[in-house]
Amino acid sequence: MVMIASLDDGQLIAESIDDAERFGELFDRHFAPVHRFIRRRLGLELADELAAETFARAFKARQTYDVTKPDAGPWLYGIASNLMRMHARTEVRKLHAYARSGVDPIDDFEAAVDSRISAGASRLSLVAALAKLSKDERDVMLLYAWAELSLTQIAEALELAEGTVRSRLSRGRKKVRDHLAIDQFKFGENPDSRGVNR
């Protein structure tokens, strides 16, 4: 009996250079998480567009991929992050809007109503803190928290030194924590007493 081991991402990309359709398998593996990551940051509409564009760019650049790397996830998240940087203003605007109103603009209407009800002020304060981060810090923090990449993978995705990733993440955490502390000071022990959507 012959066992056919499934190929890792690097091998798959190598094969896709001659047999382009093999790239479809990479699409199957990574499209959903990449799409979800973009959707969490920018909403469904842009997620559809940017996730497709991520894979289109990856396909065109597949010959440059280091096929010894078995996981193409960081590479794809890196492309997606670069694409999302063009929409950084939109992202910040949506985060601000969410923080101010409690209604998450990336959601559809019905879901937004639910989230408005459930979103406590501490969550909104956190969202506001995210909006205040720099693009670089937000990229690193969300790749870590939402895409669940390791520091090494983030460094690979963003083509940075691991030390840089570490310091950006640390700075981002500190800013968020400081923001939360200030909000707690401003609005008292119970942050949910803050008047949002009343």
Added chain:
Amino acid sequence: MSDVLEMVAEIRGEVSAPDEAAVAAARAAFIAANVERPATRDFASSPKQPRFTLRRALPLFGAAGVIAAAALIVVLLTTGPATNVATAARVERIATIAERQARQIDSLDSGQYLLTRSQTVATIEFEFTQEKLDEISRRLAEAASRSHPEREFFEGTDSERIDAIRADESRRLAESSKHIPLHALPATEIDVSRRVGSATWINAEHEGGSSSLPGSSTEYGSPRQERAAEKLRAAGVPDGIAELKEATVAAESSRFDKFTWTAEQIRMLPADRRLLARRLRSEPIPFPLVRDDRTVKNDEELFHVAIGLLRSPFASPHLRAETMRMIGDIPGVLATPEAADARGHTGLGLALTTVSPRPQLVLDEDDSSVIGVNYMVDDPASAAGEDAVALPLAERARLGISFEPAIIVDGEPVCRETGENGKTYERFCMSQVRPVGE
């Protein structure tokens, strides 16, 4: 510090990944666009193309010319030019004024907020049958008696007195409900009470004691209707009792200008008058507040959609300008300088003359803002052969709202104003605003 990252990880954690069908569809599109049809063409291996020569091309130019001429005729027949040269010139002038604002302010986004001013009073009334009015009054009376300060004292001890109090309150409430329009709200509420992402503005009657209410809902057709329904609901009237109808607008063919565009919807619109008209005529317009998608069916509806767009604070100056030009392209639109709305404000009137009553949009000639909308009928005298005189129907006066760019200043919710009925209204603004430039 990991606690911060864990908290961040929970934000939008409920957002789901696309399901298998969506991934499969995206994959098929990806394969079709990238794999089966490469983006770059391999010219080296392509069959040799015939050499381009002018002689070969001449028949093509001729054919193209014929097609272009035919297309022009079709366009002219279907859309028609502006009604007359004067109208076209006036539309262009006001559109230029609108466009000029692009140099003064950025397109507004949901991160900014706006000052509003009302210029025209809405006189819309809801219709209630007497039976429903009685039921509402009874429920209001019950609710009032439940919260009566002496309830505990009276309850169970003197049922006759309680009944007497209830009867008296019921009578007074029934009487007052005939005079208090449940939905009477200042004009500014309509367009600011919506999901803009930055703040929900909530009005409450300063003296009337009504509670703060949500700004929008999928349950009811409009914030105004919702407020009326919410008042009833707060009073214990169950949903469904009040079939709210807006009496004066029910007879009108279109409610499109009541549609409040969201910032996102506005951004999706093309800022070119022809593309805009095509988009509005061909694709359903989502009405988030009424859970209804409608397609523009005729010029009158397009006219009203355009008014809604012009009123939107999210429309960029360029989009507003193109919207005005699109109105100018509607057959039968006539521009009238010095047109007056129902309250006497004057501006450039753009009337759609092919329907009756004729909607007339009145625009401020200085800043291109919407002053109001009239619904015009001909003076009966015209039936006797005299010159027709257009009369604005005061009872149909629409909301006229003009928006000014503003920036948010944190502070207490202290937006108070005196309504047309002399009452003081308090807008719970969440944030104060001040005009840009101050």
